[in-house]
Amino acid sequence: MAIPTVGNRLAEIRRESRLTQEQLAERSAVSVEVIRKLEQGSRGAARLDTLHALARALGVSTSALLGDASQAAARGEPDHRQLSLAEIRRVVAPVRGIDGAPLVVPAEEPTDLATLRRNLHAADRVYHAGDYALALRVVPPLLVNVRAAAGLAGDQRQDEAHDLLARAQHLAGGLLIQLRADDLAQTALSGALDAAQRAGDRVVAATVIRTMCWLLMRQGRIGESADLAVATADEVEPRLSRATPAELAAWGWLLLTAAAAQARDNRPDEVADLIGVAAAAAARIGERVPSSDHLMLVGGFDNAKVQMQRAEAAAVAGDAGLVLELSALVPPVPTISASAWRRHRLDLAWALAQLRRYGKATTVLTQLRDTSPTWLRQQRYARDIVDTIATGRRRAMTNELAALAELMGGAR
Structure with a gap:
């Protein structure tokens, strides 16, 4: 059949x-x-x-x-020159010999774990800045070296080494999702989850699951994404009176991810409930920012992000006016998570375009172009907003809009 x-x-x-x-x-x-x-x-x-x-x-x-x-x-890649994935593909999905060992080996002597951790945080900053071309150059050798270090670590440092490997694999998976290499991202994230489980770090494992849910949504598997996020949130739900900021943040991100999936599945009541619980987690964190060691994975979860999620749900529901109302309560400058803030600004631009405030929508997009052009070019959502403005305007295309259309490959 x-x-x-x-x-x-x-x-x-x-x-x-x-x-x-x-x-x-x-x-x-x-x-x-x-x-x-x-x-x-x-x-x-x-x-x-x-x-x-x-x-x-x-x-x-x-x-x-x-x-x-x-x-x-599943969404397609925007029409622009492809960034090469050959090197990261070689590292994430290495060729293996008859004994099962990968043929990819580090070019230099193994680096100590402390240095590798510093290198990982530096690579994460590049990724969150939206410089994917540079990230593609620094992530593959980092992942090779971390994997080698995990293989050589003694018994007393196995947990630490595999925790670091989980984070490196997670970073590679997030980068590949942004570049719409879904199958390769799945491979990287599966490796990240295996390493997190071996390290016994449930916070890291929960954040990997959150990114897996993001990948499922990008593929249109929204029901599976919601189910996985909710089930994992239930599994790792902390005791609010004793939970660390990292535990609260990991849980809160899962709740917001579940809300994002449910919003796309037309389940507004579930969305409101999930965001409400996430708000309680954010309130419990308060000013207690997760330690810098966890910032890469769980940083950025705060009251501002909860408010951004409310605005996103309104955008998914098609309520442009409500998006503007909710957006007014979001800080006008990036919070801890610059990527989440950029995504929220796209919701704001969408709402303005829907309300035919094309000049203001163009201004928001231009600000994103000026600060994160590579990231913006990767966003199908942004290209659709530019197309809406370009087709809806009554006057000649402004220089700002023409520049945006050229960047997104959608000039009309």
């Missing part, structure tokens, strides 16, 4: 709802041409936010449309 496609499910549910394609287009604000192509089985992948809008108009969960074809919701 053939597996139903997204288009099959869409057509079936639309007919059950007694709607024509034109009526569904009007309700969902998705063009009838897109709906027609989806139902006809167009080879192009259906975008997740498009499916969410259709599901909302049909009154069903997004998972109901995805069915068994969850990969159809």
Whole structure:
């Protein structure tokens, strides 16, 4: 029996709802041409936010449309020159010999764990700055050296070495997700989880799971993402009276990740509950920032991030006015997690564009371009916002908008 496609499910549910394609287009604000192509089985992948809008108009969960074809919701790479993945692929998925040992070996003598940890934090700063080209140069040799150090560590330092390996693999997985190398990212994250379990560090393991949930959402597997995030949050839920800031932050991030997945699956009640519990975790942390050793993995979870998640949920629900209201409560400058703040600024730009405040939306995007051009170019969401502004404007394209369109590869 053939597996139903997204288009099959869409057509079936639309007919059950007694709607024509034109009526569904009007309700969902998705063009009838897109709906027609989806139902006809167009080879192009259906975008997740498009499916969410259709599901909302049909009154069903997004998972109901995805069915068994969850990969159809995975997003494609923006149209720009590909950054080379050859070296990181060689390191993350090394060729192995008959004895099972990887053929990739460090070019130099093994480095001590303290130096490797400093190098890891430096690489993490490069990653969070959005400089993916530089990250692709520094992460592969780092991962090779950390893996070698873990293999040579004595019994007394095995936990420390594998904790470091888990963090390095996790960083590689996050970088690969940003570059939309999903299968390779899955390999890196699986290795990270194995190393975290061997180290016995549940905080690190929980943050790896959080990134796995992010990957699942990017692939359109939102139901699995929500289930995994909730199950892991339940497993690692700390006692608020005795929990460390790192434990609270790891738990809080999982709750917000679950909320993000549930928002995309049209489950607003669950979203509100999850964000409410996350807010309690953030309040408990207060001013107690996790130690610098944990900052790479759990830093950035605070009341500001909780508020950003509320705004994101409003954007996913299509409520531009509410996004602006909620965004007014978010600090106007980056918080601990610059990447989360940048993502929030895209929600703000989307809301402004939806409300036809094209000049202000362009200003927000221009600020992101000036500070994080490589990161912005990787964001499909940003390209869609630029396209919305470019097609909706009544006046000639400004120099700022033209520069954005050129960067995103979507000039019109």
